[in-house]
Amino acid sequence: MTPDLLIQSTIIGLSIGSIYILMALGLTLMFGMMHIINFAHGAIYMLGAFAIYYIFSQWGVPYFAAFVLAMLLLGTFGYLVERSIYRPIKGGIEPTLVALLALTTFLQAAGYPVFGQLDKHVPPVFQGTRNVLGVMISVERLMIIPMAGALVVGLYLFINKTKMGAAMRAIEQDKEAAALQGVNVHVVNGLAFAIGFALAAASGALMAPIFKLDPMMGEQPLLKAFIIIILGGLGSIPGAILGGLMLGLIDSIVATALGAEPAFLLSFVFIILLLLFKPTGLFGYAPP
Amino acid sequence: MVEERIRSQSESRRVSSALLLETHGLTRHFGGLAAVNRVDLRVAEGEIVGLIGPNGAGKTTCFNLLSGFIRPTAGTIRFDGEDITRLRPHQVVKRGLVRTFQLTTLFQELTGLENVLLGLHLHSRRSLGRALFSRRRFPPDEVARSREVLEFTGLASQADQLARNLPHGHQRVLGIAMALAARPRLLLLDEPVTGMNLDESGRVMALVKTIRDRGVTVLLVEHNMKAVMGTCERIVVLNFGQTLAEGSPAEVSTNAKVIEAYLGAGLAHARG
Amino acid sequence: MRRLRVGVLIVLVLLMLLVPQLGGDYYVHVFALVFTNVILAASLRPSLTCGQLNIGHSAFMSIGAYASALLAKNLAVPFEVSMLCGALVAAVVGLVIGYPSLRLRGVYFAMVTVAFVEVIRLIAQLWVPLTRGMSGLSGIPKPNLLGVTLATKASQYYLALFLMLLTLLILWKLESSRLGLIWKSIGMADNLAQSLGVNIANHKLLAFMLGCFFAGVAGAFYAHFIRFLFPPEFGFLMATNILVYNYVGGRGHFAGPIVGAAFLSLLSEPFRGSAYETIFFSIAMLLTILFLPGGLITLPGKLAELRWWKSASAHSPSPAA
Numbered sequence: 001m002t003p004d005l006l007i008q009s010t011i012i013g014l015s016i017g018s019i020y021i022l023m024a025l026g027l028t029l030m031f032g033m034m035h036i037i038n039f040a041h042g043a044i045y046m047l048g049a050f051a052i053y054y055i056f057s058q059w060g061v062p063y064f065a066a067f068v069l070a071m072l073l074l075g076t077f078g079y080l081v082e083r084s085i086y087r088p089i090k091g092g093i094e095p096t097l098v099a100l101l102a103l104t105t106f107l108q109a110a111g112y113p114v115f116g117q118l119d120k121h122v123p124p125v126f127q128g129t130r131n132v133l134g135v136m137i138s139v140e141r142l143m144i145i146p147m148a149g150a151l152v153v154g155l156y157l158f159i160n161k162t163k164m165g166a167a168m169r170a171i172e173q174d175k176e177a178a179a180l181q182g183v184n185v186h187v188v189n190g191l192a193f194a195i196g197f198a199l200a201a202a203s204g205a206l207m208a209p210i211f212k213l214d215p216m217m218g219e220q221p222l223l224k225a226f227i228i229i230i231l232g233g234l235g236s237i238p239g240a241i242l243g244g245l246m247l248g249l250i251d252s253i254v255a256t257a258l259g260a261e262p263a264f265l266l267s268f269v270f271i272i273l274l275l276l277f278k279p280t281g282l283f284g285y286a287p288p
Numbered sequence: 289m290v291e292e293r294i295r296s297q298s299e300s301r302r303v304s305s306a307l308l309l310e311t312h313g314l315t316r317h318f319g320g321l322a323a324v325n326r327v328d329l330r331v332a333e334g335e336i337v338g339l340i341g342p343n344g345a346g347k348t349t350c351f352n353l354l355s356g357f358i359r360p361t362a363g364t365i366r367f368d369g370e371d372i373t374r375l376r377p378h379q380v381v382k383r384g385l386v387r388t389f390q391l392t393t394l395f396q397e398l399t400g401l402e403n404v405l406l407g408l409h410l411h412s413r414r415s416l417g418r419a420l421f422s423r424r425r426f427p428p429d430e431v432a433r434s435r436e437v438l439e440f441t442g443l444a445s446q447a448d449q450l451a452r453n454l455p456h457g458h459q460r461v462l463g464i465a466m467a468l469a470a471r472p473r474l475l476l477l478d479e480p481v482t483g484m485n486l487d488e489s490g491r492v493m494a495l496v497k498t499i500r501d502r503g504v505t506v507l508l509v510e511h512n513m514k515a516v517m518g519t520c521e522r523i524v525v526l527n528f529g530q531t532l533a534e535g536s537p538a539e540v541s542t543n544a545k546v547i548e549a550y551l552g553a554g555l556a557h558a559r560g
Numbered sequence: 561m562r563r564l565r566v567g568v569l570i571v572l573v574l575l576m577l578l579v580p581q582l583g584g585d586y587y588v589h590v591f592a593l594v595f596t597n598v599i600l601a602a603s604l605r606p607s608l609t610c611g612q613l614n615i616g617h618s619a620f621m622s623i624g625a626y627a628s629a630l631l632a633k634n635l636a637v638p639f640e641v642s643m644l645c646g647a648l649v650a651a652v653v654g655l656v657i658g659y660p661s662l663r664l665r666g667v668y669f670a671m672v673t674v675a676f677v678e679v680i681r682l683i684a685q686l687w688v689p690l691t692r693g694m695s696g697l698s699g700i701p702k703p704n705l706l707g708v709t710l711a712t713k714a715s716q717y718y719l720a721l722f723l724m725l726l727t728l729l730i731l732w733k734l735e736s737s738r739l740g741l742i743w744k745s746i747g748m749a750d751n752l753a754q755s756l757g758v759n760i761a762n763h764k765l766l767a768f769m770l771g772c773f774f775a776g777v778a779g780a781f782y783a784h785f786i787r788f789l790f791p792p793e794f795g796f797l798m799a800t801n802i803l804v805y806n807y808v809g810g811r812g813h814f815a816g817p818i819v820g821a822a823f824l825s826l827l828s829e830p831f832r833g834s835a836y837e838t839i840f841f842s843i844a845m846l847l848t849i850l851f852l853p854g855g856l857i858t859l860p861g862k863l864a865e866l867r868w869w870k871s872a873s874a875h876s877p878s879p880a881a
Contacts, residue, residue, distance in 0.1 A: 031667070035667070036667075037667045037670065037671060039674075085846070085850070088850055089849065089850075093666070093667075094611070094613055094666075095807075095849050095853065097613055097667070097670060098613070098803060098807055098845065098849060099845070099846060099849045099850075101615065101800050101803065101845075102800070102804070102841075102842040102843075102845035102846045102849070103842070103846065104800075105796075105797060105800050105838050105841065105842045106838070106839060106842035106843065106846070108838070109835040109836075109837075109838035109839045109842065110835070110839055112835040113835060113836075219678075219796065223674065223675050223678055226671040226674065226675055227675065229671075230668065230671060230672070234665075234667065234668070261682045261685070261686055262686075264678070264679075264682065265679060265682055265683070268675055268676070268678075268679050271672070271675075272656075272657065272660055272661075272672070273660075275660035275661055275664065275668070275672070276659070276660040279660075279663060279664050355755060357751065357754070357755075376754075377751075377754040377755055378754055378757045378758055378759045378760070381754075381755060381756060381757035382757055386755065386756075387755050388755075389751070389752060389755070393749055393751065393752050394749070394752070395744070395745050395748045395749060395752065396748060396749075397744070397748060398741070398744065398745070398748070402741060405738070405741065406741060406742065406745050406753070406756055406758075407756050409742070409756050409757050409758055410756070410757040412738060416734075416739070418737070419733060419734050419737035419738065419739045419740075420730065420733050420734065420737075422737070425736055425737060425738070426738060466752075466756060467755075467756075469756075470756050470757060
């Protein structure tokens with residue numbers, strides 16, 4: 001591998017890593033509060049990409065407005081899922097997981113008749129390439145990094161600086177105690193669903209101009225996000241960020257050398273070994 | 289009858305010199321907080337020891353450490369001379385140290401008999417071959433043994449009821465029955481009578497004494513002071529994860545530090 | 561009651577024996593596949609009973625299918641042996657995946673199994689010299705028993721029926737033994753089970769490996785029955801379908817997955833393989849979880865309760881009278 005190629009795959013790794021981080025953050029946030037894994041995360045990623053396709057490239061709404069609209073739309077959907085699926089199940093973890101699986105297969109399967117099986121493309125939003133450390137990288141890929149970064153910072157500020165964020169942290173620590181202190185657990189859980197879904201939609205929206213769209217496109221990023229949160233330790237936000245960066249780099253560099261599928265197989269073997277020898281994840285995070 | 293009781297008590301006194309459980313500097317941190325801090329606990333064979341203290345004093349953490357559900361940050365646990373500090377829960381049970389849980393942790397969808405049969409887990413013969421080719425679900429001797437335990441704890445008539453349909457008091461006793469089926473040498477009871485009325489708690493405490501008279505050592509955590517004072521021969525008081533006082537019920541209830549820390553009104557009530 | 565149940569079972573088995581005589585090749589084909597689905601659904605049950613959400617069952621079916629097909633095709637191993645080898649390979653792989661992930665809380669295991677489906681699909685897809693990859697593995701010999709090839713669809717149907725009944729018998733014996741009681745206890749309160757001396761990690765692993773073994777059996781039969789294997793078939797969708805059978809049928813009773821698999825596979829038969837099959841399955845699943853949490857097997861009881869309640873309120877004199 002030449003140095004140029006290494007630089008190029010590092011930068012592409014960083015931009016893929018940012019997408020993975022957005023996916024993993026939503027998952028880990030929802031897990032921390034409700035002890036569930038959102039299996040529908042990949043399907044929401046897919047819906048985020050299709051939302052950009054319709055709102056931006058079909059109806060001609062400016063990209064950033066379309067991006068925000070997609071997040072709002074799917075965030076609302078997340079809130080509705082909390083109300084209509086999570087809340088009626090009353091905290092049963094296993095039935096919730098199964099219901100989310102059913103939601104996933106439903107959204108994927110319904111995608112075929114609704115969106116059609118044609119190869120849909122979103123036209124490029126950012127044109128041209130830019131010289132980074134002597135290597136030409138498409139601006140499209142580069143722009144993912146600051147946009148995802150802004151979302152991560154926004155989420156950090158929201159969780160640590162707002163009243164709602166404090167309520168979320170309280171629930172993560174101890175649900176009963178939070179409820180006793182007057183936190184409306186339902187509303188805050190609904191918010192966590194909304195944030196998780198909106199972040200997944202943002203990931204899909206960012207990737208839409210780069211990949212072809214199809215109803216199954218969310219499956220790969222979902223599995224990657226699973227590997228990341230196992231790597232970083234379930235429920236750990238710093239773990240999700242570091243794990244996401246690591247997997248993005250591994251993915252990009254190993255994939256350039258060996259191909260995308262061997263890179264995935266390798267990362268799976270890696271997490272099995274990790275679970276065998278260090279079950280709490282790379283960063284030793286033990287959930288409360 | 290009375291003679292027999294006296295004999296069994298003197299027997300238990302005779303062996304009471306043998307130390308059954310001994311912890312040394314037992315410590316467990318959660319985050320930066322020490323939930324249990326350098327606790328030295330000693331339980332001799334044949335004793336009934338009470339572990340008390342205000343909420344958050346570290347009693348439940350202590351139980352979780354002793355039974356292997358969590359690992360200590362520092363310190364050792366010895367049971368009958370053997371170091372069991374690093375053993376997992378099912379291995380601790382094998383040594384004869386069996387615990388119950390707070391509230392009604394039971395196999396709710398199983399019958400009373402099935403619950404107790406599960407208590408016999410360690411003492412049953414089982415194999416895939418037996419499961420596949422035996423015509424009976426359970427060996428008759430195991431069923432008989434379980435019925436004996438139910439009889440002993442006064443639950444014989446509830447054997448075929450689903451655990452979740454039993455009245456609250458009976459559910460708690462069923463928890464003890466399951467632990468007994470595992471043939472403990474040391475029984476850890478976590479709040480056996482909390483939330484019971486006077487009548488029920490009196491019966492359970494009598495049961496605890498009978499259990500001890502049959503040769504099982506008992507360590508119990510309980511908030512009901514009357515029950516603790518009336519049953520335990522020795523009491524250990526925890527506060528902020530540390531041992532505050534230790535001694536007979538009379539000694540503990542007159543200890544100024546203990547009264548200051550938490551007993552106060554509760555103790556006056558218990559004495560009155 | 562018990563006698564009635566045994567009677568119904570005997571009639572059902574007799575009816576199943578008569579299917580090739582009464583229906584044509586189409587029904588024989590459909591029912592043989594239903595039997596495979598029943599094996600898959602019932603073999604997932606021990607793991608679910610322990611409270612372990614295995615979302616990767618199709619991967620173990622795939623392993624059994626490929627292992628048995630390749631042994632029979634390349635080495636001319638007889639079906640009985642190749643099927644057993646396929647099932648054993650599936651169980652051993654289950655051990656490798658299950659051992660590290662079953663010691664942690666349930667969701668880790670669930671995530672690992674989902675990822676594992678993709679791993680097996682990729683291996684089947686990429687190991688072209690062995691599996692023919694995306695061209696699909698064809699020319700798999702028909703099943704044979706004691707050296708006699710089962711050439712007709714009807715004879716293969718009876719093989720499927722036999723395998724299903726044998727699997728169900730074994731799983732039923734295990735579930736109603738002490739082992740089954742231990743599985744249930746782990747699912748209900750794993751800390752209590754531990755405190756009674758149950759090694760919960762080992763029992764979860766045993767339940768999981770058992771499931772993998774029988775998924776391997778189902779896969780082996782499928783391979784020699786359809787005689788063509790294609791990697792994406794054993795994907796995420798099939799894995800969730802197997803879960804759906806269990807939930808829609810009902811988790812509380814041994815009959816649940818059997819009823820679920822039979823009911824859903826027969827009902828979705830008109831649109832098998834299309835997107836509408838999945839839509840139908842996922843809606844059935846969501847509706848069951850939200851409105852009939854006990855699954856279809858609790859439906860008769862609920863209806864009876866409703867009727868009893870109605871008649872009781874109709875006949876009882878009103879307080880005012």
